[in-house]
Amino acid sequence: MNDIEMLNRILQNAEMGCQGITSIRKRTKKKAVDHVLCNQLARYGKIYSAANSMLRSRGAEVRHINPVAKAMTRIAAMRDLQRDASSSHIAEMMIKGNTMGVNKMVQHLREYDRTNTNITLLAKKMLDTEEEHIRELRAFI
Numbered sequence: 001m002n003d004i005e006m007l008n009r010i011l012q013n014a015e016m017g018c019q020g021i022t023s024i025r026k027r028t029k030k031k032a033v034d035h036v037l038c039n040q041l042a043r044y045g046k047i048y049s050a051a052n053s054m055l056r057s058r059g060a061e062v063r064h065i066n067p068v069a070k071a072m073t074r075i076a077a078m079r080d081l082q083r084d085a086s087s088s089h090i091a092e093m094m095i096k097g098n099t100m101g102v103n104k105m106v107q108h109l110r111e112y113d114r115t116n117t118n119i120t121l122l123a124k125k126m127l128d129t130e131e132e133h134i135r136e137l138r139a140f141i
Contacts, residue, residue: 001108001111001112001113002113002115003058003115003116003119004055004058004060005112006108006112006119006123007051007054007055007058007060007119007122008051008055008060008062008063009104009105009108009123010047010051010105010108010119010122010123010126011048011051011052011055011062011063011064012063012064012065013047013101013104013105013126013130014044014045014047014048014051014126015044015048015064015065016065016070016073016097016101017040017041017044017097017098017101017130017133018041018044018045018048019065019070019073019074020073020077020094020097021037021040021041021044021094022041023073023074023077023078024037024077024081024090024093024094025037025038025041027078027081027085027090028087028090029085029087030087030140032087032140033087033090033091033140036136036137036140037094040133040136043129043132043133044129047122047125047126047129050122051122054118054119054122077093080093081093087140088140088141090140091137091138091139091140091141092141094133094137095134095137095138095141098130098131098133098134098137099130099134101126101130102127102130102131102134105123105126105127105130106127108123109123109124109127
C-alpha cells in the first residue's frame, strides 16, 4: 500500500468514526456519554483534517466512504437504538465500531510500505485514538 492509499484509509476510518458518533449522539440521553462522544468526534475530526491536508498537498484524490455504506451504517444504528437506547448499549455499539476500526488500521499498517514517517505516525495516532475511545466507553457498560 502506498502513501496515498494509506492516507485515504486513515481518512475513511476517521470519517466512519464521525459518521457513527453523529448517528448515535442524537439518541444519547446521558450527558456524560454525550460529552465523551463529543470529545471523540473532535479527535476524529483532527485526524480526518490531517489526512485530508496531506492528500491535498500531494494533489491526490480524496476517496470518501461510499454513501451507500454510510447510509447503511446510519440505518443499522437507528434500528439498533430503537431496540435499546441505554447508555450501556450505546457504549457497546461504539466499542464494536472502534474495534472494527482498530482491526482495519492494524491490517492497513501491515500492508503499508511505511516510506513516509509522518503518514505512519498519523496511522498510529488513528490506532491509538480508536483504542483510547474503547477505554473511555468501557466506563459506561
